[in-house]
Amino acid sequence: MQFIEQSHREFDGVKSSSGAGVRVSGRCRWSGLTAIAATAMWASTCLAAGTQLVQTIVVPGKPLVSYDISWVDPTRHHYYLADRSNAGVDFFDTRTNEWIGRVGGFAGFTGSNDTSGPDGIVADGNFLYAGNGDSTLKVIDVSSMQIINSVNTGGVKRVDEMAIDTASQRLLVVNNADDPAFMTLISTKDGNPILFHHVVVPGATGGLEQPTWDQKTKRFYISVPELNGDAAQSGVAVFNPRTGEVETVFNVGNCGPSGITLGPSQHLLLGCAQPPSIVINAETGAIVAMVPQVGGSDEVWFNSGDDRYYLAARNNPGGPVLGIIDADTNQWIQNVPTAPNSHSVAADPRSNQIYVPLTANPASPCPLGCIGVFQDTDEK
Template sequence: MVQRNLLGCATAILALSLATSVSAAELKQIGTLEVPGEPLNGFDISYVDQATNRYYLADRSNKAVDVFDGASGKMVDRLPGGFAGQLKSNDESGPNGVVVVGGEVWAGDGDSTLKIIDLKTKKVIDTISTGGKARVDEMAYDPKAHVVIAANNADEPPFLTLISTKPGHKVVAKIAFEDATDGIEQAVYDVATKRFYVSIPELKKDKAKGAVAVINPDSGKVEKLLPVNDCHPNGLVQGPGANLLLGCNAGVKGSGLPPVFVVMKTDGSVVKVIPGLGAADMVTYNPKLKQYYTASRGMPDGPELGVIDAKSNTLVQRIKLPGGNPHSVAVSEKNNHVFLPLNAKDGGCNGCVAVFAPGS
C-alpha cells in the first residue's frame, strides 16, 4: 500500500479549495512513496505507463530510473543506466525525460545521449547520441510512426531529435530552433492529427512571446508555430478532443507576466485563458475524471498543485505545498492517483513522492 504520513510529509501540506465544500473530485493527500538510497534532492520527469500502471521517476540522486507499482505504491525496480546523476548544472545532469515504449524505458541523460533499458533484463540495450553537448530532456512517443521525439533544451540553439523505435534506432530527423531563446519543453503526440506538439517558451528573447511547434513525424519537419502570448509555455498536455493545456511559467518571480494557464486547440485557436495560478513546469491530464493537474512550483507565495476542470476549463482547487521543487507531475488513469515528487531539502520529507487521490 501507499506509505501513509511517511516522515511527516502529509501533515506539512495544506489543501486550499476554491469550492465551498469538498466534493468527490477534489484531491487529498493519501500518503507518500518512499525513495530509498540517497536523499532525493535531484529528480526530473515522472511518468505513468497506463498499460501497466507503473510509475517511473527520473531519480538523479540515485542515478537511476525508479519504478513503482501504481496501485500498491511499492518500489518494484531501480534501473541504473550509467546516468550522470545530479551535477552542479541541471543542463548536464541525468536522467531527465522518461517514456515507456513497449517493454523498454527510454531515458535522456546529461551528455546528449538517450539510453534504452530493457525492462526484462534491466540492462541498457542501446545508447543513442543526439549530437549535442547538454542533456536530452522531455520526450513523447508516436505509436503510429514508431518514433520518439526528444528535446535537447539546454543546447544553443535547442533542438529536437526524432528517433525510430524499430531495431537499430535510427535518427530520422533533427530540428533546430534558432529563435527559441529559452529552450524547448514538454511534448505531446495527438492521435487525431498525427502530429507532435511541443512547447517553445520564448521566441527572440521576448518573454511574452512563445509558441507551440507542430511537428510532422513522417516528414520530420516543423509544419507551423502556433503563437502563444503572455504565457511562456513550459508544460503541455492534451485534454478532451482537440484541446491542449499549456502549463505557463507566467507568474513566476521576474517573469513580468500575471499567473495564467492557457487552453488552446490543436489549430492554434485559444479556448480560454485561466487566471489565478501559473508558474508551472509540467502538466498532466486524467481523462477519467476530466481534470488537469499542474506542477506550479514557481508561485511567489510558494509552490502549489493545481486542479483544473477540463469540461469548463476552470481552476477548481489549489493545494499549497511546503517546498520541494515540485515541477514534475503524473497521474494514473487506473486509480486516479496523482504523483508529485518532492525533494529532501525542503519538501517536508526525506525526498519522497506525495500521492494524492480524490476525496469523499
C-alpha cells in the same frame, strides 16, 4: 539497499509506503519537526474536501533533491521517476505504491541541469526511454530493468523532454540546452535509427521544452519558452514527423510554456511560467481558455480517468501547488500544496491516483523527499 527512515512520515489521513501510517480520516496530525507555516498550510488542505495527499512512498538512497520527469504506464502498473539524486530511473508499483527498483547508468546531478540525467522519460510497452546529460537517449528493457541501447543525438548537453507516437513507432526528443536547441526524431524499432536529426525551431531563442503527440493531427507540439529574443513572446511549435519540418509556431504571448499536454476536444494545456495557465486549440493555435488561479508550472498531465489536468506548479504565486483543472470545461477546481521545487506530476487513469515527487525540504511532509500520492477523496 536499505530504506531511508523519514524523520516524520505519519499523520491521520495519510499512510506511508512502509506501513507506519493508516488512512483513517481527512484530518492531518503533524510532528513537532515540521515548520509552523507548513503545518498550517497542509492542515488546512487536509481539512478541505477534494483532492488530498493520501499516502507517501519512500524512495531509497540519497535524499530526493534533484529529479525531473515522471510517467505512469497503467498497463504495466508502473510509475517511473527520473531520479537525478540517485543517478537512475526509479520504478514503482502503482497497485501497492511501493518502490520496485532502480535502473542506474545515468549522469546524476552534476551541479547543472544542462548536463545532468536522467531527464525526460516516456514508456511504451516493454521499453522505457530516458534522456541523459551527455546527449544520449537510453533505451531500457522494463522486464529486465537493463539499458539495452544508447542513441547519441549529436549534441553536447542533455537529451531532455520527449514524446512518443506509439502507432508509427517514432520518438521525438529535445536537446533543450544546446545552442541552438534542437530536436531529433528517433525510431522505436530495433536499433533505434535516427529518422530526422538536428531539427531547429525558427525563432526559438530560449530553448525548447516539453513535446506532446496528437494522433488526430498526426503532429508533435513543442513548448517554446521564448521567441526572437523577446521574453514577453513564446509559442508552440508544430512538427510534422513525415516531412521532418516545423510547419508553424503558434504565438502564445508571455506564457513561457514548459509543460504541455493534450486533453479533450483537441485542446492543449500549457504549463505557463506564471498565471494564467492557458488552453489552446491544437488545430488553430487559438487560445480557448485562461486559468488565472494557477501558474508557474513545469510538467503538466492530462488524466483520462477523471478528465482533469494536473499541473506541477512549483512557481505558483503563494507557494508550490498541485493545480487541478476540469479538462472538459477548462475551469479551475483546486490547488493543493506540495513542496518547494516539486515540478513533476503523473496520473494513473485506472485508480485516479496522482503522483508528485515531494522534494527533500524541512517544509515537506517528508523532509528527505518522497513520492506524494494524491487523490480526490470525494470521488473515491
